[in-house]
Amino acid sequence: MSIFQRSSRVLAIDGAAVSIVFLIMCAYFAIASPYFLSPDNIHNTFVESVSAVLLAAGLTFVLISGGIDLSIGSNIGLSAAMTLFASMNGAPTVLALLAGVATGLIFGLVNGAFIAGLGVSDFIVTLATLSVGAGVLQVFSASTQLTGTADSSFLALARGEVAGIPTGVLIAVVILFVLEIALIKTPFGRTIYAVGINPNAAYLAAVSVRRTKFLVFVISGIVAGIGGVLLASHLNSVQPGLGGGYELTAIAGCVVGGVALAGGRGSIWRAALGAFFLSVLSRGLQLIGVDPLWFSIVTGAAIVAAVAFDRGAQKWLQSTLRPVSPVAAAATQNAQ
Amino acid sequence: MSSFLNTPSLGYRVEGLLAKPGSGLVALLVLFIIAMTFVAPSFLSFGNWENIANQAVFVLLLALGMTIVLIARGIDLSVGSVMGLSAGVAAFLINQGLIFPLALLAGIGCGLICGLLNALMITKLGLPDFVATLAMLGVARGVLFLWTEGTPFTRYMTPEYRLVGGQVKLGGIITIPIIVAVVLCILVSLMLRKSLIGRHLYAVGGSPDAARLSGISVSAVKTFAYVVSGGCAGLAGVILAGRATNVAPTLGTGYEILAITAAIIGGAALTGGQGRMVGAILGALTITLIANAMNIAGVTSEWQQVVTGIILLLAILLDRITAYFKKRQTSAEIEQSPQQEPTPATAPRRAIS
Numbered sequence: 001m002s003i004f005q006r007s008s009r010v011l012a013i014d015g016a017a018v019s020i021v022f023l024i025m026c027a028y029f030a031i032a033s034p035y036f037l038s039p040d041n042i043h044n045t046f047v048e049s050v051s052a053v054l055l056a057a058g059l060t061f062v063l064i065s066g067g068i069d070l071s072i073g074s075n076i077g078l079s080a081a082m083t084l085f086a087s088m089n090g091a092p093t094v095l096a097l098l099a100g101v102a103t104g105l106i107f108g109l110v111n112g113a114f115i116a117g118l119g120v121s122d123f124i125v126t127l128a129t130l131s132v133g134a135g136v137l138q139v140f141s142a143s144t145q146l147t148g149t150a151d152s153s154f155l156a157l158a159r160g161e162v163a164g165i166p167t168g169v170l171i172a173v174v175i176l177f178v179l180e181i182a183l184i185k186t187p188f189g190r191t192i193y194a195v196g197i198n199p200n201a202a203y204l205a206a207v208s209v210r211r212t213k214f215l216v217f218v219i220s221g222i223v224a225g226i227g228g229v230l231l232a233s234h235l236n237s238v239q240p241g242l243g244g245g246y247e248l249t250a251i252a253g254c255v256v257g258g259v260a261l262a263g264g265r266g267s268i269w270r271a272a273l274g275a276f277f278l279s280v281l282s283r284g285l286q287l288i289g290v291d292p293l294w295f296s297i298v299t300g301a302a303i304v305a306a307v308a309f310d311r312g313a314q315k316w317l318q319s320t321l322r323p324v325s326p327v328a329a330a331a332t333q334n335a336q
Numbered sequence: 337m338s339s340f341l342n343t344p345s346l347g348y349r350v351e352g353l354l355a356k357p358g359s360g361l362v363a364l365l366v367l368f369i370i371a372m373t374f375v376a377p378s379f380l381s382f383g384n385w386e387n388i389a390n391q392a393v394f395v396l397l398l399a400l401g402m403t404i405v406l407i408a409r410g411i412d413l414s415v416g417s418v419m420g421l422s423a424g425v426a427a428f429l430i431n432q433g434l435i436f437p438l439a440l441l442a443g444i445g446c447g448l449i450c451g452l453l454n455a456l457m458i459t460k461l462g463l464p465d466f467v468a469t470l471a472m473l474g475v476a477r478g479v480l481f482l483w484t485e486g487t488p489f490t491r492y493m494t495p496e497y498r499l500v501g502g503q504v505k506l507g508g509i510i511t512i513p514i515i516v517a518v519v520l521c522i523l524v525s526l527m528l529r530k531s532l533i534g535r536h537l538y539a540v541g542g543s544p545d546a547a548r549l550s551g552i553s554v555s556a557v558k559t560f561a562y563v564v565s566g567g568c569a570g571l572a573g574v575i576l577a578g579r580a581t582n583v584a585p586t587l588g589t590g591y592e593i594l595a596i597t598a599a600i601i602g603g604a605a606l607t608g609g610q611g612r613m614v615g616a617i618l619g620a621l622t623i624t625l626i627a628n629a630m631n632i633a634g635v636t637s638e639w640q641q642v643v644t645g646i647i648l649l650l651a652i653l654l655d656r657i658t659a660y661f662k663k664r665q666t667s668a669e670i671e672q673s674p675q676q677e678p679t680p681a682t683a684p685r686r687a688i689s
Contacts, residue, residue, distance in 0.1 A: 120652045123606050127597065128648040135641030142638055252470060261464050293481045300474030308461045 017310050018258060018270070022277050029284035036287055043166065047158070047234065049279035050172045051076060051227045055250035056257070056275035057179050057268050058223025061216040062122075063254055064183070066196040066263025067115065069217060070126040070247045071107055072224040074133030077243025079103040079228025081137055084238050087149040096154055097229050104225015107133065108218035116214035130247065138240050146238040158233035168230050175226060179219075180268040192216060196263030252299070253278050256306040278302070361601060361618050364654055368625065376632045388621075388628050390502050393513040394419075394579075396620035397572040398595035399602070400524050401565030403616045406599055407528075408561040409541040409608025410458070410465040413592050414472035415569040418450040420588035421476045422573030427489040427583045436496050440574050447570015448563055450476060455562035459555035473592065481585045489583040501578020513575050520568075525613040533560060541608030598623050601651045622651070 029036045055072050062069045083100030091099065107129060114125040149155065158168030183189040194202040195212045203209050232238060251261075257274025259266030281302055282295060290298070372379040398415045405412045426443030430436065450472060457468035498504045502511035528534040539547040540557045548554050577583050600606070601622060602615025626647055630640050 114649070114652070118653075118656055120656065121600065121606055124597070124600050124648065124652055127593065128645040128652075131641050131645030131648065133645075135638060135643075135645060138638035138641060248470065251466075255464070255467050261466050291482075293486070294478060296474040296481070297478030300471035300478065303467060303474075304457060304461070304463060304471045307463050307467050311462050 018256065018273060018277070018306060021306060021309060022273065022280075025277075025281065025284070029280075029288065033284070033287040036284060041283075041287070045280060045283050046169045047166050048283070049276050050158070050168050050234070051231045052246070052249055052253060052275045052279055053272045054172055054175065054223055054227035054230070055246055056253040056271040057176055058220040058227075059250050059254055060259050060266055060268055060271040061179075061183065061192060061219045063251075063259050063261060064196045064263060064266050065192045065213060065216045066199065067122040067213065067216065068126065068251070068261070069111065069220045070123065071111060071129040071133060072220060072250060073243045073245060073247035074130050074137060075104055075107040075221060075224040075243070076228040076231060076246055077238070077241075078107075078133045078137045078140075079225040080232035080235070080242060081140055081146055081228075081238045083229045084146050084149060084232040084236075085140075085144065087151050087154045087232075088146070093151060093153045093157075096149075096151070097157070100229035100232065101222060101225040104221045104223070104228060105218065106221070107224065108221020111221065112214035112217040115217060116210045122217075134241075134244065137238075137242065141238060141240040148236055155233055155236060158230045168234060171226075171230065175223065176268055176272055179223070183268055188212075188215070193264055196265075198264075249278060250275065252303050256303055258310055274306075277306070361622065361651060361654065364651060365618070365622060365625065368629070372629050372633075376629075379629060379632055384628070384632070388624050389514055390511060391628065392620050392624035393502070393517045394572050394576055394591070395594050395598050395623055396517050396617060397520065397568045397575075398591055399598035399616040399620045400520060400613065401568030402595045402599040403602070403604045403611045403613065404524070404528075404537060405465075405561045405565045406596075406604040406606065407537045407541045407608065407611045408558055409544065410558060410561060411469065411596070411606065412451075412454065412562060412565045413466065413469040413596075414450065414454060414476060415565060415572075415595050416588045416591035416593075417473045417476035417480070418447050418566055418569040418588075419573035419576060419591055420583070420586070421450065421480050422446045422570040423577035423580075423583045423587055424480050424483060424489060424573075426574045427492040427577050428483075430492040430494065430497070431489065436494060440500065443574040443577070444567060444570040447566045447568070447573060449566070450569070451563040451566015452559070454566065455555075455559035458562070459558055477585075477589070480587075484583070484585045486585060488585070490581075493578070493581050497578045501575060501581075503579065503581075513579075516571070516575070520571075521613060521617060528613055533557070537561060538609055541610070543609075594623055597648060601648070622647075 026036075035041055055076060059069055059072060079100040082103045083096050086099040087093070087096035111122070111126055111129055114120050115122045156167065157171070158166070160167040162170055183192065191202065191207045191212050194205065194207050195209050199209050202212075228243075231242075235242075253275030254266065254271045255261060255274065256277055257266070257270035257272070259271050259274070278299065281299065285295060285298060286292070369379075378384060398419065401415065402412055422443040425446040426439050429439035429442050434442070454469050454472050457463045457471070458465055461468075463471075493501075495504075499506060500512050502513040505511050506515070528537070536547070536552050536557045537560075539550070539552055540554050544554050547557075573588065576587065580587065598619030599611065599616055600619070602612070602617070602619030604611030604615060623644075626644060627640070630643060635643060
């Protein structure tokens with residue numbers, strides 16, 4: 001085995017290809033802008049990416065089970081509005097927090113009931129709840145000014161610091177850790193993969209497909225609710241259109257990280273890395289002075305490049321690392 | 337199935353009607369229209385229906401392309417942005433002094449090229465449909481923003497363009513966009529039902545593996561679907577530029593969601609292999625009717641989104657009811673069939689389907 005082949009084994013590690021692209025991008029921004037690696041910028045980048053990373057992590061459960069959740073965008077906006085509203089009206093911090101998480105839970109329950117209970121297409125159901133949620137947020141914020149709570153412990157949720165690390169980031173990391181454990185180490189996590197790979201086989205293996213589908217939407221809703229609470233605490237104001245388009249960023253983040261939209265493949269840390277990748281990309285572009293009009297083009301190109309690179313790397317690895325006979329190669333090509 | 341020995345009861349007949357796909361949607365529309373005539377009598381006026389038809393054209397054109405893509409088990413999220421970009425191409429070229437028909441063709445060509453790029457990303461690079469068209473959504477929108485530098489293209493309107501945009505009726509009777517939409521509907525319907533490529537679309541969507549094994553080039557069929565969808569978006573964009581009289585950089589934003597919604601409430605499924613042209617028309621009409629009715633009834637724009645979402649959920653529920661009656665009817669037929677038709681081969685086949 002040549003050195004070349006040995007070094008290429010690194011790429012075979014799960015998620016290594018995306019990580020390498022991420023590091024190259026960071027190196028480029030660091031050279032192009034001296035401000036990129038300053039403590040201030042690193043701090044801000046982490047704080048601002050919290051909501052995107054959390055949304056992507058919650059969505060990963062749904063994606064692995066082979067579904068899709070578009071409602072998380074208006075879910076995070078409405079949860080932020082509810083939690084801020086509660087806090088502004090004198091609710092204690094814990095109650096305000098619960099108000100936000102409960103809003104997320106309601107989204108998850110409604111989605112789950114329609115999708116798992118009635119067997120309706122998840123795309124349409126979550127599209128409808130996205131629309132209803134965004135509309136309710138519009139109506140709600142048109143009648144009440146959602147700016148500024150005086151509750152300092154609520155604001156400390158995202159703005160405080162523990163040992164120099166923002167609390168919002170700490171909370172997000174703990175949640176990511178819990179989600180990763182739930183996905184990788186528990187029987188429930190395995191059933192999610194099973195349902196995503198082949199629902200019929202999972203059903204025959206005595207997995208309750210309906211229950212699993214219901215629970216992944218509930219999880220996605222709750223995590224988006226927590227994201228809303230942190231977002232409200234960070235911004236301390238809620239605009240009518242808050243959260244609009246977040247669902248597409250979250251989906252893009254998951255895909256860049258290597259979570260398959262077809263289901264059955266992915267993990268929390270990969271989704272989080274993908275979402276963080278996109279936040280860093282948009283921040284870095286701002287720093288090196290790219291016209292904001294270019295952002296959507298660059299983001300679109302980055303998504304295509306990341307996914308194509310990931311696929312290309314895997315295909316290439318299959319051909320270099322495991323030399324196979326022409327017959328077997330033809331068979332695998334046919335199978336694809 | 338039923339013979340004269342076993343005359344179907346009235347209830348059975350009603351159930352049979354309910355089991356027809358799309359009947360739930362039609363029932364919803366009829367109830368909706370009846371309710372609206374009480375709320376606002378002007379809703380039933382001829383002028384308002386003309387208005388609805390003219391508005392529905394854009395969603396309908398996009399929904400036609402989307403239905404074809406959905407049948408082939410794809411999804412095209414880029415149609416809204418492509419529509420805006422095509423409108424920009426046509427408006428810009430007219431301002432540059434290109435003759436009118438060529439500018440229109442260039443706009444449609446822009447849509448076709450965007451569709452082709454989508455198809456190449458999906459078939460050659462192996463990207464998931466969702467990702468490729470999501471990227472195209474961002475890129476096409478970004479190009480339009482950069483190109484217009486944030487300010488709309490204006491002053492490109494000519495008398496001919498007023499005619500094409502549907503602002504002036506052809507001969508005082510009917511607008512060109514409606515004619516275009518009707519002709520395209522007939523063509524697409526014929527293509528889906530009668531032509532080889534139509535059968536191939538359903539085959540690829542139903543089971544890509546089975547289609548490939550029976551000698552159909554899956555990537556060619558998918559390319560066809562995306563190019564048609566892009567072309568429809570280009571056509572809609574060119575007409576929309578004539579309708580809107582200026583091309584803002586945000587023109588067409590959010591139309592992809594409307595198109596997907598129209599196609600899916602019309603019976604197309606994201607899992608592929610299903611969908612009809614009539615469904616796309618019904619879906620586009622439903623969406624436009626609801627928006628129009630809410631404007632007439634004076635529903636504020638904040639509430640419109642909530643109502644749209646709830647009606648979407650209602651439409652899905654009706655669809656489930658339709659499916660329930662269909663299932664009930666087939667099981668009733670199976671129960672009756674062994675005595676009337678003793679051929680053992682038919683009964684099990686029915687039970688499977």
